[in-house]
Amino acid sequence: MHESFGKTQSWRRILLPAIVLIGLFSLPATAWFLFLLLERFSTENLVIIVIMISFVVYFPVRHICDLYTFPMVEIDHGVMVVTEPFQGRQVYALKKITKVKAFLKSVFFLHNGFPVVINLHGLQEEERKDIVTIMVAAISGTELHHANRGGSTK
Structure with a gap:
């Protein structure tokens, strides 16, 4: 017996998590990291900031893709x-x-x-x-x- 409930690939299901994860977490963190980079620009800081931004953006986007792909x-x-x-x-x-x-x-x-x-x-x-x-x-x-x-x- 295999049953699935909840639409897959439904934009309504991911709207609230997308707003919260990207709008309230990823964008402010990215802006803060870029502000820190502009304050003291160096190659080392650039590498660290790029790594931090990639983690801050990667995990919320991955979570949202899981919500979009799998049934509820x-x-x-x-x-x-x-x-x-x-x-x-x-x-x-x-x-x-x-x-x-x-x-x-x-x-x-x-x-x-x-x-x-x-x-x-x-x-x-x-x-x-x-x-x-x-x-x-x-x-x-x-x-x-x-x-x-x-x-x-x-």
């Missing part, structure tokens, strides 16, 4: 992979998840006895319900098929 929630072979802004990718074994509760646009559960909250604001209501259904089915040990989910039980 991916469930495959008993493993749930969650890609959240500012969190990276977390992997959870479905067999080790207990006490699943859906509240507003979030899912609360225990994984290995530790509380976990997943923010699902980027997903549609139907996708959020499907994720909770799959997690509850994994706890009870039943296998769900795509045709059986989300339908009427009458």
